[in-house]
Amino acid sequence: MQNSSDALISSSQSQHVTLDLDVDGIPQSEGAPHLPAFAFNSRAEAKVLRNLDLLGLIFSDLSSEPSSHLQPSIKRARGRKNLLRVGLTCKAFFDPAMSQLWHEMDSFLPMLRLIAKVELREGVYTTREVILEHDIQRLKLYGRWIRHIQISSFTERVSGHIYAAIARYTIGTPSCLFPSLRNLRIHSRCDIFPENFQFLPLLASSPLSTIEIERITDNYKVHLASFLHEISRQHPAENHPVSTLSLSGIFGISVLPHLKGFARISKLTLVHRAAGFYVENLEFLSNHPLLSVLELDLPMEWTRIIKPSPNNAVHAFPYIRTLALGGSCNHILGILCHVYGERLTQVNLKLLGRGAEADADILRACIFRCTTMAPMLDDLQLSFTALKIPQDLFSPLRGLKSPLRSLQVKSxxxxxxxxxxxxxxxxxxxxxxxxxxxxxxxxxxxxxxxxxxxxxxxxxxxxxxxxxxxxxxxxxxxxxxxxxxxxxxxxxxxxxxxxxxxxxxxxxxxxxxxxxxxxxxxxxxxxxxxxxxxxxxxxxxxxxxxxxxxxxxxxxxxxxxxxxxxxxxxxxxxx
Structure with a gap:
């Protein structure tokens, strides 16, 4: 089958036809010689076999079984077997089938096992010999197809020297381990050993556009900081690939300085579960020229009350269109007093508090501040637990230059x-x-x-x-x-x-x-x-x-x- 397909392609390339045929096209010129039907079919097949994008689109339907009575995990397993069989059918099918098979990974372990010297010994993946550069060629071969990595569990123990060996031959070199990787999502902390987060810096050279890491703990925030630093170091600010970044957990303010190189980021989500975020950090965030969506979810334990004063600067976010804040009422009001968005149209406030009287006053103050910091406001979303809701809560919304078009209240x-x-x-x-x-x-x-x-x-x-x-x-x-x-x-x-x-x-x-x-x-x-x-x-x-x-x-x-x-x-x- 492989030889016949190669012969088919080579024979089609030797033909000289003046007209550019589509897959089903037939030349219509008067002087065209009469060709048998099988010649046109051969050319059509050759074009299909050379069109890797078309084959990839066709093979994408094989990634999941259509049977509705099967569990999703069984469907995915059968779909992968189908893709593997197709990829081994002929040479022309190998690349597009493998591209679909390795399109998304839910564990880093299968990639590590592509290194022949890696073996399982006493419950730990390790090696008996030193890993050399030629040992990771299979990893590079299959890694070039990976476009999404979504990890929720990684409990297998891997020796740190394996990560170090891969880093030695990839980090700081023109070679990119995952040249097609676009999305990285990590959703769990309990099912991932801290040592396994050493794989993060290995992804820094990839053209990542979306990074989402949840439930960050003290155990691996150092690896996270190293990862963000490597991304900034390996990608020039003017061509930085990351446009969406979401961090959730206890990652520390020390992580924020590593975001300076993320010059083209448009959506930033920080769900911070530890005290320490201050309004001074807003100046740093306002320096991102393309930032259009900013979401901050801050801890209730943060009790510092911020009051506006002439010495506290208001930071302009020139392109921001959506601002979402969650946390204590006092904290949110303090942040609102230091933000101004000329193009800001949507504000989402999730206010948490304990004192009914204080909450009522702060609710009213937050609404008033929204009308002054966002002159183009047309979408307001509120969520609060205050038992005493002020009757004049929406009085600041009357007489706006730009009338409100959408209002959502969860209370x-x-x-x-x-x-x-x-x-x-x-x-x-x-x-x-x-x-x-x-x-x-x-x-x-x-x-x-x-x-x-x-x-x-x-x-x-x-x-x-x-x-x-x-x-x-x-x-x-x-x-x-x-x-x-x-x-x-x-x-x-x-x-x-x-x-x-x-x-x-x-x-x-x-x-x-x-x-x-x-x-x-x-x-x-x-x-x-x-x-x-x-x-x-x-x-x-x-x-x-x-x-x-x-x-x-x-x-x-x-x-x-x-x-x-x-x-x-x-x-x-x-x-």
Whole structure:
């Protein structure tokens, strides 16, 4: 098979055809001699065999078994066997099949075992002889195909001199061990021995564009610092490949100086689990000219209260568009007071605190600061656990030069009174296009203690948002018989004829008490609710309806699914 394919390619190359044929192309010139059909087929096959990208695309379907009843791990194992068989079929198939087989690795061990001298002795991978440069040629051969490394477990023990030998022949030399590597993700700390993190510097010369390392501990933050240093050293700042960097854990502020060479980074995520991040670090981060997304998640243990003063400089981030902060209320407010983004459009704040009164004041101060530090703000996302929510929380948003278009709030349950003050009295939400109100998980147990909006009031509250196209909200299901609810819905449909252009609607229903009468799941009520929603929202394209008691009462899931299906049918028939 191998010889025949080589002969096929060589014979096709010896043919001289004036027209450039596609795979199925046939020359149409009048003077073209008549050629037998098998000649065109031979040329087409030759072109396919020479097109490594096309073969790789074809072989990518072999990487996983289509059988749905098999476990994912078994599917992947069978897919790899299929690729191996295809790669050994002929010479033309070898490279594209191996490229798919070695496309992604979930362990570094198979790569180390490509070194013939590496052997397992007493539970440790080691060698009896010195590793020389020619011993790692197989590693380089297969390493050139690897594009993704995603490691969650690496518990095998490997002698450190193996890593040192590989580094001796790769680091600081023109040779790149993994010339196609683009993504590196490490997700576990418990299932990886600290000694095995010595493989990180071996990847520094690769053209990595995405690096995500989670659960960093003191055991290997030194290897992490060495890795980042090697990346900066081996890649010039103007051609630095890394565009996305995410670090999570206890990595220490000493790691940050190694990021100076990451001149082309556009998204930076730092989830810091140890005290020590200060606003002075913002000056360092603001020096990255292409940074457009900055995410900082800081520890609650950080208790230093930062107050703005004339001596504390405000650091401009010229290209930042998204800022996400998580941590203690005081810390987040301090950071906000030192940031300015001329192009900043999205702010996501996850505020954690303990004092209700202090939280209310800080919440208000954070909202106010968002309006001054981000003149182009149009998307605000808030998550907080404060039990006392100030009534004037959103007053700073009134009269913005650039009106808010998206608002998401995850908090303690918002009752009818507070909702009315926020969204119906203010009258400043005419440009809002997306509103999402979610229950904070820690406050879900108190939902039955608050008087929330009912389904009947849904059309009325939407009149405050004439441009709204996406709404996510939680509503109360009245604790009464279905025979009482239906007249309320029908009366609302008759008295209010105004419709709304809402496109996406997600509703979470919950009761005001723990008692759930079966009559509330009546089929007649489901039909009325579906007609009710369709009447006021005729342009609805996606409806998601659920009940918080679905896990305890599975019948609620079927009832909600029935409402969604009937609403969809009503919408289709109306069109």
């Amino acid at each position: 303690y349950v918002i009752d009818k009174h507070l909702f009315h003050i926020w969204f119906q009295e203010a009258g400043e939400w005419s440009d809002l296009e997306m509103l999402k109100l979610e229950l904070h998980p820690s406050q879900a147990s108190r939902r039955n203690q608050v008087d929330v909006l009912d389904l009947v009031t849904l059309p009325l509250l939407c009149t405050s948002f004439p441009k709204l196209h996406t709404l996510e909200i939680y509503l109360g299901h009245p604790d009464t018989d279905a025979a009482v609810i239906e007249p309320l819905l029908r009366s609302q449909m008759q008295s209010m004829v105004q419709t709304h252009g809402l496109v996406n609607l997600k509703i979470l229903l919950f009761d005001h008490s723990s008692f759930i009468p079966f009559s509330m799941r009546d089929i007649t009520l489901a039909i009325t609710i579906s007609r009710f929603i369709n009447h006021f929202f005729p342009n609805l394209q996606h409806l998601d309806l659920s009940h918080h008691h679905e896990s305890a009462y599975p019948a609620w899931r079927d009832w909600c699914r029935g409402v969604v299906e009937m609403t969809t049918n009503c919408t289709v028939l109306a069109r």
